[in-house]
Amino acid sequence: MNNLGIEAFLSVVHHGSLTDAANSLYLSQSTLSHRLAQLEREVGMTLIDRGRGMRTLSLTSDGQEFLTIAKRWSDLVHETTQIRTRKQNMTLSIGSVDSIQNYVLPPVFELLTTHSKKIDIRIRTQQSSELYLLLERGEIDIAFSHLEQPMPNMIIKKFYSEKMVVISKGKLLSNGKILKDKELDTSYQLYFDWNTSFKAWYDGWIGDRNYPTVHLDTAQLLLTFMDNDKKWAIIPLSMAKKLESTGEFLIYYLEDPPPERVCYQIRSRNPRASAVESLKLLDNCINSVII
Incomplete structure (x- = not known):
């Protein structure tokens, strides 16, 4: 798959129309359509419903399934680019259930983003069971959940409890x-x-x-x-x-x-090299603000 086609596809999904997607990428509409058509030929599926009279575009059933792959591809390209260009920024991908993310972790995030070292942070909100899958696939570096699900390749520890x-x-x-x-x-x-x-x-x-x-x-x-x-x-x-x-x-x-509701911190026993220092900084922030 080519990166330009994936970029065009994700832009159309985000904006809902060829015109807005083309404008966001500073392309002509014909160029964007060509990239989408080339991507569909490569994957052998029609991804976008282009029915007449439709004000906004919608995904076909194949397109809906392909969307997850496209997002993962885009993330992998981003990480590969960081390695290739030898960026010095640290990276950290955090997943959490929303009740922890929105009501327990905000002071941790605030402290983390004010650190003197630049960290490329990505935050995802998911259900507890989904967080374990994302960790297994290496899509996130650490998760915060209220579900304890022992796994041999994961380190799970309690980090917070409350009434x-x-x-x-x-x-x-x-x-x-x-x-x-x-x-x-x-x-x-x-x-x-x-x-x-x-x-x-x-x-x-x-x-x-x-x-x-x-x-x-x-x-x-x-x-x-x-x-x-x-x-x-x-x-x-x-x-x-x-x-x-x-x-x-x-x-x-x-x-x-x-x-009491117990919150668990879950991370891989073998974290990505670019996330090791970031995880240490995150631990320091948690120890500073979570009592």
């Missing part, structure tokens, strides 16, 4: 902050399946009450679904404090709380 609390926009108690089990109506709960220990606790805690009808898998969705004062969720304290700081949310504590 689980209840968050709501409404006043769930007339006074005080400690909630008893039966004081919470589970029909208004927004449920997160944080990890296996949380689920085991929850199955016993809920008793004969109804299971929640809304299950969420990303922390940001809470802002969308928490649309009235009766709704509530059980979330990590770091996330709850961030929401409380907006002035819209209140934090409560359960009389029979869940186990």
Whole structure:
């Protein structure tokens, strides 16, 4: 595959039209179309649906599958270029679940980016199971997850733990902050399946009450679904404090709380050479700001 064709394909996916993609690459539309056609001949598949009357372009089913390969190809070309040109910048690719990335790691990222040495940082947000796959394929150097999945070629260690609390926009108690089990109506709960220990606790805690009808898998969705004062969720304290700081949310504590949420740091036993020093710097930043 040629790099120009991959670049053209990814630009079309990003912009949704040949015109915008061509402009972004400073090419004529005919040149961009030629590169795409050449790429399709090389891979033997039609990647982009060019149906008449379509205001925006869409990927064919083959194009959807090829997109993952194209992104990986682009990343490999970028890394190869760094080696070939002997860049002195350190590199670091970080993967994390969003509740850790958005509510635990920001001060670490801030400290890391102010370091005197230039680091080429890439950050990806994925589900826990996907992070292990990315580490195995060498697409990321380190991951932060709330899932412990022992693997022989990985180093897994606990780096942070925190209480689980209840968050709501409404006043769930007339006074005080400690909630008893039966004081919470589970029909208004927004449920997160944080990890296996949380689920085991929850199955016993809920008793004969109804299971929640809304299950969420990303922390940001809470802002969308928490649309009235009766709704509530059980979330990590770091996330709850961030929401409380907006002035819209209140934090409560359960009389029979869940186990603390444990965050794990996972990395390969044989990291990329260009990431070794960056990983050491990341460790120093974590030790400085994570208590």
